[in-house]
Amino acid sequence: MLFKTHGNKQLKIAIASGKGGTGKTFVATNLYSVLQQNQVSSILIDCDAEEPNDHFFFKSISKTNKEVQVNIPVISTESCVFCDKCHEYCHYNAIFYLPSLQQIHVMEDLCHSCGACSVACEHNAITEKKKTIGTVTTYLLPGNYKLIESRVNIGVYSPVPVITSAIKEAEQQGIIILDAPPGTSCPFIHTVNNADYVVLVAEPTPFGLSDLQKTIAVLHILEKPFGIVINKSDIGTLAMSDFIQKENYDLLLSIPFDRSVASFYSEGKIMAEREEKWKEIFENLIDKIIETACK
């Protein structure tokens, strides 16, 4: 087993998928369970801040919360001379400005905390306050293992600051598994950009193939090495495996559909803890990942 001798070298592996519901969390939680069972120094970070679900799969001893805050400007109407400069500097239309009625204020939901308005203001009318946009929760698991969860508050413009805070929490050696958010935009990019290697979990359906291709396009831009896990490999079509073969991508694992696995998983349980067969499947997967990531 390669991963047992991987030692304390840090390796960050992101588990991602363009399409939601392909089994990304299934792979991430089972991989982490196998690492724990083999006493490998490792940590799991749930970067799907909009819908973090990894915590359902592990019994925790305790948890600690840390609020994630951003700076939001506050405009003092007493000092403000209504010069329009902050309004002009704001790229996000977050400053409501109506000089004829001497009205100016910040629309917090639109603000990206870039600080441009503070720089723009020449009359010291802008100060900043803290606004909580989410939480990073560290769950302590048996054996001194940890699950770090990012969770963004509802309606916040971007979960990225919460995701990056969660990743920063894990300043330790060993194998770090990042359960990435779905999609191909900023939250996904900021997660996989922090990883050394990306595992893409895909379903062999026409929708799944299209999303896989979009995700790969982003990984090419970011120049990230990756491998593919086909989940529910026996349903759908062969177009995906043909595509992977044609492009010469690394196929790490194919998992056939099993209804009993789906039911077991639905209750927040881990196959690699229930059946030796599944434990081996994920031990082999982690080996294959290390082999491909380090080649």
Add this chain to the structure above:
Amino acid sequence: MQIAIISGKGGTGKSSITAAFASIEKNVVLADCDVDASNLYLLFTPTHNEERAYVGAETAIIDNNLCISCMKCWENCRFDAISYVNQKINISDVACDGCGLCARICPTQAIMMQQHDKSRLYSGSFRYGKMVYGVLAPGEENSGKLVNEVRSKANIIATENDLAITLIDGPPGIGCPVISAIANVDGVVLVTEPTLSGFHDLKRIKEIADNFRLPACVIINKFTINEKISSEIEAWCKKEKVNFAGKIPFDLVMVEAMTQLKTIIEYQPNGTITKKLKEIYNYIKLNINKQTN
């Protein structure tokens, strides 16, 4: 009437159900607002009557020949996008948020803002009416602005063609794109699945629907995967006074239909799932009508 279909969690079958509703209704405007992973065009292969570039975020680029290394941009960037390596300012495309502050304050005008125009908005006809969809270019910011564009185009098309029903396939998650997809609709359909994750995400997404005071109906997809959690979800709907539109059993026929690029209604016109979905769709329409009148 505008109906948005959302789910919080991905992969619950939201798009397949939206597609089924379109083939039940037969004459609709279909707006695919899952711009990060728009898929319905694969199923319906609409004509492209219009293709429009969507200008999304901007990113800063630096001309190192003009840069005098004054470090003002580096000092002021809040996104850690600017670094100084080998006596050269470097701006990271990935980290840049496009706020434009660096370009404004650079004393030698070495920084320019570059617009991203690779994202597209398409509209055209398909076998059940008109369709609008957005395709976000790889790596673009999904702030909900493209979703807004898809929605306003859908509104124009609905008026021009006198189409009474607009179906909106929403993005996953609970962020801005979802909020843009459901703002000002007449009702939302929340598609969930009987897993702990699906249930948890349903609660988060319902909170959003409540914030907008939108009538909401719940569908449990694949309910036979876990009938215990499924009945817990039903009980929760009752308690929270959310309309329960119905539940659909797990059946691989849904995947078979998709691989043949057909909706389940087309694939099995007399099947049990088709029958169930027709009931559910009628229930939803009635319910939204009742609440908006």
